[in-house]
Amino acid sequence: MTYCVGLLLNEGMVLLSDTRTNAGLDNISTYRKMFTFEDPGERVIVIMTAGSLSVTQTAIAQLREAIEDPEASPETSIMLAPTLLKVAEIVGASLAKVRAEVDEKLSAMQGASASMIVAGQRKGGAMRLFLIYPEGNFIEATEDTPFLQIGEHKYGKPILDRVVKPSTSLADAQKAVLLSMDSTLRSNLSVGMPLDLAVIDRDACKVTQKRRIEAGDPQFRAMSEAWSNALRDGFARITI
Numbered sequence: 001m002t003y004c005v006g007l008l009l010n011e012g013m014v015l016l017s018d019t020r021t022n023a024g025l026d027n028i029s030t031y032r033k034m035f036t037f038e039d040p041g042e043r044v045i046v047i048m049t050a051g052s053l054s055v056t057q058t059a060i061a062q063l064r065e066a067i068e069d070p071e072a073s074p075e076t077s078i079m080l081a082p083t084l085l086k087v088a089e090i091v092g093a094s095l096a097k098v099r100a101e102v103d104e105k106l107s108a109m110q111g112a113s114a115s116m117i118v119a120g121q122r123k124g125g126a127m128r129l130f131l132i133y134p135e136g137n138f139i140e141a142t143e144d145t146p147f148l149q150i151g152e153h154k155y156g157k158p159i160l161d162r163v164v165k166p167s168t169s170l171a172d173a174q175k176a177v178l179l180s181m182d183s184t185l186r187s188n189l190s191v192g193m194p195l196d197l198a199v200i201d202r203d204a205c206k207v208t209q210k211r212r213i214e215a216g217d218p219q220f221r222a223m224s225e226a227w228s229n230a231l232r233d234g235f236a237r238i239t240i
């Protein structure tokens with residue numbers, strides 16, 4: 001499994017994913033779940049994936065192939081699509097098509113499922129953040145719900161519910177998603193390091209910060225310990 005989270009804020013977008021993939025307790029691997037497509041200053045698209053690796057890798061490969069196709073058009077290429085809504089439609093159609101093909105091959109088994117988060121902005125357009133379901137349909141982040149999650153999201157959701165608002169700064173947003181991931185890492189063995197973090201400043205139309213956080217990263221460890229201490233101190237001060 002995995003955990004990915006995206007925040008849509010007034011100042012920009014913050015995206016975080018883990019890299020663990022497991023097919024049983026004795027078959028655990030590391031695979032990138034965050035994929036960036038850029039024409040700096042013109043367009044940026046970041047896709048994060050969760051679920052069946054065969055589905056997500058094939059869907060990403062087909063999206064790349066469509067971009068490189070000499071006959072690419074606004075109907076087929078996410079780098080030519082006129083709006084981010086059209087990008088979400090193209091990604092959703094690709095995901096649904098691949099999932100159906102894999103499901104057919106695995107019809108004797110439970111089937112394959114996958115989901116994606118698509119974030120981005122084109123020059124002159126608004127920043128947008130979508131969650132693509134396995135069937136290809138999608139929902140969009142709004143001011144009322146400025147974050148989206150896929151994968152093992154339940155452990156990391158409470159802190160986001162409490163602290164994330166559209167007005168949250170990018171610095172605080174990075175702290176929020178990292179603490180959300182830390183809570184998930186502590187509670188679910190199917191989510192694991194290293195982590196991929198990306199920040200997209202508003203109207204930059206490019207990834208403005210990118211960081212890979214390895215296991216044992218001193219900054220992440222210090223933040224995790226500080227959060228644990230703060231929770232214990234707060235718990236101790238509460239009386240009933």
